[in-house]
Each structure stands twice: as C-alpha cells, then as structure tokens.
Amino acid sequence: MSFSPEQLRRYGRQMVMPELGAEGQERLRGGSVLVVGVGGLGSPAALYLAAAGIGRLGVVEDDRVDASNLHRQVLYGTADVGRPKIEAALERLHDLNPDVDLVPFPERLRADNARRLVAGFDVVVDGSDNFATRYLVNDACVLEGKPDVFGAVLRFEGQLSVFWAAEGPCYRCLFPEPPPAGLVPSCAEAGVLGVLPGVVGGLQAAEAIKLVTGIGEPLTGRLLLFDGMATRFREVEVPKAPTCPACSPGAGDFELVEYADHCSEGGTMTEELPLAIDVAELARRREAAEELVLIDVRTPMESSLARIEGGTLIPLQELASRADEIPADREVVLYCHHGPRSDRAALFCANAVSRRSLRERHRRLEPPGRPHGSPLLGGAGRRPPCRVVAVAAAPSSCCAVPPSPCGAWLTGHRLRSLDWVARWPPAAPWVERFRATFGEPQRRGPWPLPRMDPPSSSCRRARRPTTPGPGSGFAKGRRSTGRRRRARPSGRQEATANLEVIERDGEWYRVRARGRGAGKAWVRLAGGGGEAAPSPGVVEPAAPCSAVAPDAGTVTAALSRMGSAARRVPCGGYTLVTDAELATWIGLCERVVSPLDEAYERALGVAPIGAPAEAIFLFADATAFRSFAAEVSGVRSGYAGHARAARGYLALPAGPVGPTVRTLVHELAHLVSRRALGPALPRWLSEGIADLLGDEATPAGLGTVRGSLGAEGEMQRLQAAYGGRLAGSVERLVRLGPEEFDAALPSYDY
Amino acid sequence: MPRCRPTTTEQSAFFVRYLLADPERAAAFRTVLRGLAAGAPYDPEDLRAALDVDWGALDRDFELWVRRAYLAPRRGALSPGSG
Numbered sequence: 138m139s140f141s142p143e144q145l146r147r148y149g150r151q152m153v154m155p156e157l158g159a160e161g162q163e164r165l166r167g168g169s170v171l172v173v174g175v176g177g178l179g180s181p182a183a184l185y186l187a188a189a190g191i192g193r194l195g196v197v198e199d200d201r202v203d204a205s206n207l208h209r210q211v212l213y214g215t216a217d218v219g220r221p222k223i224e225a226a227l228e229r230l231h232d233l234n235p236d237v238d239l240v241p242f243p244e245r246l247r248a249d250n251a252r253r254l255v256a257g258f259d260v261v262v263d264g265s266d267n268f269a270t271r272y273l274v275n276d277a278c279v280l281e282g283k284p285d286v287f288g289a290v291l292r293f294e295g296q297l298s299v300f301w302a303a304e305g306p307c308y309r310c311l312f313p314e315p316p317p318a319g320l321v322p323s324c325a326e327a328g329v330l331g332v333l334p335g336v337v338g339g340l341q342a343a344e345a346i347k348l349v350t351g352i353g354e355p356l357t358g359r360l361l362l363f364d365g366m367a368t369r370f371r372e373v374e375v376p377k378a379p380t381c382p383a384c385s386p387g388a389g390d391f392e393l394v395e396y397a398d399h400c401s402e403g404g405t406m407t408e409e410l411p412l413a414i415d416v417a418e419l420a421r422r423r424e425a426a427e428e429l430v431l432i433d434v435r436t437p438m439e440s441s442l443a444r445i446e447g448g449t450l451i452p453l454q455e456l457a458s459r460a461d462e463i464p465a466d467r468e469v470v471l472y473c474h475h476g477p478r479s480d481r482a483a484l485f486c487a488n489a490v491s492r493r494s495l496r497e498r499h500r501r502l503e504p505p506g507r508p509h510g511s512p513l514l515g516g517a518g519r520r521p522p523c524r525v526v527a528v529a530a531a532p533s534s535c536c537a538v539p540p541s542p543c544g545a546w547l548t549g550h551r552l553r554s555l556d557w558v559a560r561w562p563p564a565a566p567w568v569e570r571f572r573a574t575f576g577e578p579q580r581r582g583p584w585p586l587p588r589m590d591p592p593s594s595s596c597r598r599a600r601r602p603t604t605p606g607p608g609s610g611f612a613k614g615r616r617s618t619g620r621r622r623r624a625r626p627s628g629r630q631e632a633t634a635n636l637e638v639i640e641r642d643g644e645w646y647r648v649r650a651r652g653r654g655a656g657k658a659w660v661r662l663a664g665g666g667g668e669a670a671p672s673p674g675v676v677e678p679a680a681p682c683s684a685v686a687p688d689a690g691t692v693t694a695a696l697s698r699m700g701s702a703a704r705r706v707p708c709g710g711y712t713l714v715t716d717a718e719l720a721t722w723i724g725l726c727e728r729v730v731s732p733l734d735e736a737y738e739r740a741l742g743v744a745p746i747g748a749p750a751e752a753i754f755l756f757a758d759a760t761a762f763r764s765f766a767a768e769v770s771g772v773r774s775g776y777a778g779h780a781r782a783a784r785g786y787l788a789l790p791a792g793p794v795g796p797t798v799r800t801l802v803h804e805l806a807h808l809v810s811r812r813a814l815g816p817a818l819p820r821w822l823s824e825g826i827a828d829l830l831g832d833e834a835t836p837a838g839l840g841t842v843r844g845s846l847g848a849e850g851e852m853q854r855l856q857a858a859y860g861g862r863l864a865g866s867v868e869r870l871v872r873l874g875p876e877e878f879d880a881a882l883p884s885y886d887y
Numbered sequence: 888m889p890r891c892r893p894t895t896t897e898q899s900a901f902f903v904r905y906l907l908a909d910p911e912r913a914a915a916f917r918t919v920l921r922g923l924a925a926g927a928p929y930d931p932e933d934l935r936a937a938l939d940v941d942w943g944a945l946d947r948d949f950e951l952w953v954r955r956a957y958l959a960p961r962r963g964a965l966s967p968g969s970g
Contacts, residue, residue, distance in 0.1 A: 742917040743924050814923045825903030867949050868942035871931040
C-alpha cells in the first residue's frame with residue numbers, strides 16, 4: 138500500500154476521511170468498473186470514477202458526439218462534435234487522471250459480448266439510453282454475479298438503484314418486462330434538464346466507489362427517486378421478486394438474447410396502424426401539388442424552432458378538443474419530431490373509425506427503416522431523423538375523448554361552476570353533454586321530504602334502508618353554550634319540513650333542514666340519480682357508508698375500454714381491473730390496499746366499516762382512461778386531471794410510478810375514509826386523513842410516498858403562511874364545507 | 888369565504904396530526920370520528936366541545952405545535968465546502 142507524493146496530493150482530500158483512508162484508496166486502485174454508455178449518465182460517472190482513482194475503467198460506446206448531446210454529456214466539448222464518443226471520452230479521462238487504466242470497447246453491448254465484457258469488471262455502471270441494453274446489462278450482471286448500478290433520467294426526474302442479485306433484487310424484480318411501446322417517453326420527446334444526468338450519474342459513481350471500497354450502505358433493495366423541480370429525494374423499497382424471470386431460484390441459468398428483437402422498442406403503434414410515409418415521399422407528393430393537410434402535433438416551442446411550411450399546429454394534447462379543425466374529406470398528414478406523437482395522434486383518430494375502412498382509403502406506406510419506439514428513460518437515443526404518419530380522415534367522433542381537465546370539473550362537486558367551465562372553449566361541448574345527461578345542478582330546494590325513520594341506534598347498526606316511519610332523520614337540537622343536544626323523536630309524526638339540497642353525488646344528496654330539526658345530512662333517495670329527478674321514497678339516514686361495489690355499467694365500461702387484455706386481479710380486499718402488462722403495478726396495488734386499512738384503524742381508532750368492495754381500474758392507456766372517465770357517471774373528482782376517485786371505485790392511468798403511486802395511496806385513503814365514516818365526512822378531514830395515511834402507510838412498504846407529505850414544499854408553504862400570518866384559523870378551516878374547501882384547495886399536480 | 892387558500896390542504900393534514908399527537912386530544916378526536924362513523928352529521932362545534940377548548944386557544948396551541956414540531960430552524964446544515 139504505497140502512494141507517490143503526487144498521488145497523495147491528488148487523492149489526499151478523500152484519503153483523509155477515515156471511512157476511506159489509504160486502505161480504501163488502495164481498493165479503488167485495485168478495482169475495476171465498466172461504464173456502459175458514456176452519454177448523459179455515463180459522462181459524469183466516468184469522470185468521477187477516473188478522478189477518484191479507480192484502477193481500471195472500461196467504457197462501452199459506439200455512438201458519435203452530436204451537438205444535442207453537449208448540454209448534458211459533459212465529457213465532450215464543441216470541438217468533439219462528430220467524433221466517436223469513445224475516442225473523445227478516453228482523451229478527456231486520460232487527461233483527467235493518467236493513472237487510470239482505460240479499456241475502450243468501441244462496440245454496442247450485444248447478447249454475444251455482454252457476459253464477456255461484464256465478467257471482466259467488479260462493478261457495472263449502466264448509463265444506457267434504451268430498454269434493450271438496460272435489460273441486457275441486468276441479465277448479464279445476474280448471470281455473472283456483478284452489481285449493476287442503475288440510473289435513469291427524464292425531464293426533471295431521476296432514478297437510481299443498485300441491482301445485485303446476490304444481495305437483493307435485480308432490475309427485472311422491479312420491471313419484469315419492458316413497458317409497452319410509447320408508454321415511456323424518451324428524453325428526445327419529453328426533454329431532460331442538462332444537470333439531471335449530472336446529479337444521477339454522480340450518484341452512480343458514488344455507489345460504484347462504495348461497492349468497490351466496501352464502505353457505506355449500497356443502494357441495494359432501494360430505488361432512489363429525485364425530483365429536480367422540488368429538489369426532493371424519496372426512496373422506494375424494492376423487494377426481491379420471488380417470481381423474477383432473471384434472478385429467482387426458479388429462473389435458473391438462461392441464454393442472453395438480442396433484446397432489441399424482443400423489447401417493445403420494436404413493437405410500435407405503427408405496426409397496428411401501418412400508415413406511415415417517409416419524408417421523401419411527403420416531399421415528392423407536395424412537389425406534385427397533391428392536396429395534403431399538414432398537421433403538426435408538436436409543441437408550440439418546437440414549432441417555433443422549425444416547421445414545415447403550410448402545416449397547422451395542433452399540439453397532441455389539444456387534438457381531442459380541436460379535432461373539428463381537421464377536415465374530414467381530405468388526406469391528412471400528421472407529423473412530429475421523432476414519430477411516437479404522430480403515431481399516437483394517428484391512432485387516436487383511427488380508433489374512432491372502422492380500421493377496415495381506414496385501410497381501404499389508404500395506401501400502405503412503410504417508414505424508411507425499422508420502426509422505432511420509446512427508448513428507456515435515459516439519453517436521447519438514436520432514431521431516424523424524422524417520420525411522418527398519414528391518415529386520410531379525421532372522424533368527427535374523435536371528439537368522444539374529452540380534454541383531460543374537464544371531466545373532473547364536470548363530474549365533481551363544482552356543479553355550480555358549469556357556466557364558468559363553459560367559458561373555456563374546449564370544455565364547452567362537455568358542459569352541454571353533462572347538462573344533457575344530468576340536467577342543471579340542483580342547488581336549491583325545496584325538495585319534498587319523505588317520511589323516514591330517525592337515525593336511531595338500531596338503524597345505524599343495521600345500516601340498511603329504513604322503512605317509512607316516524608320522526609325526522611335530521612333531527613338535531615339547538616345549540617346551547619357550544620354543546621349540541623340531540624332531539625329525541627317524539628312519537629309518530631309526518632316530516633314535512635322542506636329540505637334544501639346543497640350537494641349531490643350520484644344518488645346521494647346532501648340536504649339542509651331548517652327550523653326544528655335543523656341540520657345537514659347526506660341522504661340517499663331510492664330511485665334517484667340519472668336523468669330523472671329523485672322521487673320521494675325510502676331514505677337512508679346518514680349512516681355509515683357501507684362499501685359500494687361499482688355497478689355493472691361501470692365495470693362494463695372499463696372492460697370495454699381495456700379490451701381483451703383486461704384482467705381482474707384480487708388485491709387485498711379490493712379488485713384490480715387492469716390491462717396494464719406491468720406485474721409491478723399489480724404487486725404495488727396489493728402492497729397498498731391492505732396496509733392502508735390497517736394504518737387507518739391504527740391511526741384513527743375507527744375500524745373501516747363494511748366489506749371492501751371497491752375496485753381499482755388501472756388503465757395502461759391514458760386515452761382509454763380519459764374516455765372511461767368521460768363515459769361513466771357519478772365520478773367524483775379526485776385531483777386535477779389525473780385520478781378519478783368515485784364512491785366504490787378508483788380509476789387511474791398507469792403512469793410514471795412515483796406520482797401515480799402517490800395518487801393511488803391518496804385516493805385509496807379517501808375511499809377508506811368514506812367507507813368508515815360515510816359521506817358525512819367533511820372534506821378537510823378527508824384530506825387530512827389521506828395525507829396522514831400516506832405517511833402512516835410508509836413503513837408497510839409504501840416507500841414511494843415517504844417524504845412527500847409534510848415535506849419541504851408543504852413545510853415552506855406552511856411556514857410562509859404562519860410567518861406571514863396568512864394561515865386561516867382552525868375554526869374557519871373546520872367550518873369549510875366541501876365546496877369552500879375545494880375552492881380553497883391549491884392546484885394539485887401529481 | 889374564509890381566506891385559507893394557500894394552506895388549506897397543509898393545514899388540514901397537519902391539524903389531523905396535531906389532534907392525534909396528544910393522547911387527550913386524540914381521544915376526543917376519536918370520539919368525534921366514531922360519532923361520524925355511526926352516522927352523526929358533522930358539526931364543527933362537536934369537535935370544539937370534545938376538545939373542551941375555545942377556538943382562539945385551539946388556534947394558538949395548534950400554531951405553537953406546528954412551529955415546534957415542524958418549523959424549527961434547521962441545525963447542522965452542511966458547510967458550503969471548499970470545492
């Protein structure tokens with residue numbers, strides 16, 4: 138263990154730490170790391186590993202430097218544009234630390250070389266930018282028993298973990314199979330903040346150094362999530378999957394295959410919708426003066442950078458609301474930057490018409506090369522320069538899919554804001570549709586009060602519809618000195634007081650009675666709901682809300698949207714109805730639902746009442762989810778545009794794991810609250826319980842929500858509020874009704 | 888309309904935590920919850936009466952608890968380092 142004076146000067150700042158010391162530096166010198174891909178993630182990882190004095194550093198890379206790489210791939214400079222990355226990278230790394238033995242592999246990681254390359258190093262740092270390589274790295278590491286330091290970035294978010302089958306889970310324990318094509322956007326589509334790969338790549342280097350030197354606690358069995366917008370780190374526990382196709386005892390030894398042939402990258406939507414034409418053909422047809430309608434489905438920002446003359450900009454997110462701008466009698470060419478968005482736009486249009494008739498009206502036009510899909514969270518990926526998807530007609534029925542934010546407004550509590558919503562042009566048709574279906578919101582009574590039983594203890598216990606009888610279900614004494622005295626039913630009487638309906642949720646009505654027996658209550662009018670006004674009939678007092686299973690129509694609507702891939706999976710006490718292929722989601726829901734019930738009872742001391750008959754509808758396709766949310770009635774709004782929680786069920790699109798998991802936990806907490814406390818639960822309390830349970834449920838395996846509640850952002854808002862004396866008083870808070878509470882809610886964006 | 892817009896969500900979440908943090912408050916709060924679960928209509932006065940405190944005192948105590956539990960100044964912040 139000897140170091141030259143120059144080496145002592147170079148590494149002194151880290152050798153002085155007792156945890157590392159000279160022994161750790163010696164281990165670094167004797168260690169080796171293979172960096173697969175020196176792009177956004179691999180650049181900082183390789184730089185820090187070289188700077189730290191790793192003994193041998195292998196680099197796998199076969200790409201060339203592009204100008205679009207420079208904002209995040211800090212190994213390269215402007216002068217390197219066009220050069221092979223591995224050449225430029227080795228020059229820079231050698232300049233940084235000549236002591237390091239640099240081993241270049243100017244090739245792509247393939248099935249026939251992966252095991253050989255991985256076997257020659259102690260640790261593998263995965264800096265790849267596509268699913269094929271990512272799964273290949275994982276599988277090769279499993280077979281060779283090497284730790285795989287995983288990193289991924291997209292937009293402002295990053296992920297990090299150490300997959301090491303000998304010590305914990307592997308990548309396939311978390312994601313057994315690649316996601317469906319188009320589900321995960323690439324950095325080229327969604328963008329990435331340049332510094333994000335620096336943060337995650339630097340952490341990858343730190344993990345690799347810890348593994349080589351044996352210090353600290355490696356990130357095995359944990360997935361670290363970084364939210365760059367909120368500057369927030371969270372952790373998810375990742376257990377070893379007993380049925381993992383790669384590292385479980387039952388998996389056995391297996392041969393590596395060329396994953397590019399199997400991963401969803403090859404399975405693009407275009408295969409289902411073979412309508413693509415290439416740029417050259419588009420140019421030729423335009424030169425031939427063919428009448429084509431060009432629709433640019435990129436963002437306004439992209440359009441401002443470069444556009445095709447004569448094209449009309451309709452961003453993909455606005456396509457549903459602006460479908461009437463697309464002529465139905467002319468051939469339409471949809472285009473974007475890389476292809477997936479125009480694929481989705483074309484599929485969106487084609488979904489509403491007969492696929493057969495569409496084919497008949499089109500020539501089949503193949504793209505100029507292998508269809509491409511979404512690369513893994515990571516770098517920009519390599520793609521054909523451009524591709525165009527053409528459809529001949531944009532059916533007017535495209536409008537059947539609403540713009541996403543409207544559903545929550547139209548079906549939620551804010552019924553009285555219909556006019557306000559209608560002023561937003563995209564929402565106007567949906568306001569009309571809502572009114573046609575449900576009529577005008579009934580804000581004021583009087584409504585006839587049917588005869589009913591008082592909320593006696595016997596009927597509370599029974600929790601069943603009561604027969605017409607004496608007394609008032611809303612009887613409540615006048616207040617005196619702050620304490621409430623309940624009125625006793627005094628013999629048989631006909632309740633004739635007028636009720637003012639102040640809120641409606643499906644068959645449930647929140648009513649206010651004035652005068653004697655004043656009070657508010659949720660009641661359910663039998664025979665109510667739908668288009669007809671509820672008729673007087675049997676009233677169920679504001680009793681505990683027993684679990685309400687989604688009606689057959691709701692289930693049928695979900696199944697029809699999901700198609701043949703729909704499955705029903707038991708999830709604790711709930712039923713998961715999903716077409717998502719990701720077994721991860723199913724496992725996730727199983728881990729969420731049961732501990733949530735337990736956490737509820739533990740925290741609040743009130744056991745959930747009734748059988749947990751709720752269902753979770755998890756849609757793999759966001760368009761199908763929105764369509765479902767627009768179709769079913771009685772949907773109660775969750776939060777802005779993302780989740781729809783209704784009494785009895787929860788519908789969610791299977792999106793990115795982090796935010797969707799939080800939404801799932803939050804909305805499930807609302808469902809549990811309603812099941813236990815009934816619809817009389819005030820909204821502020823429901824919110825508080827949902828947040829509390831999100832926190833409480835963390836130790837039970839819901840690590841995803843750890844730190845998201847009561848975390849920095851909320852703290853800062855609360856601190857600013859109290860510092861500036863802006864916080865509402867507790868009294869005002871607890872007196873907020875549902876409408877006021879909703880109006881006072883800040884905009885949630887999961 | 889009460890002016891709680893910036894903090895309603897946070898305040899409700901932390902208020903539930905506040906209620907559960909103290910055994911006596913938690914017992915009173917759970918009594919109210921059990922009443923709700925049994926079908927009683929929600930009335931803010933029920934909660935106040937169960938806590939046996941007036942609104943002003945509740946405000947002050949809650950704010951103090953939030954400050955002590957969550958808004959204490961950070962300690963042991965990392966030094967900027969020498970680079």
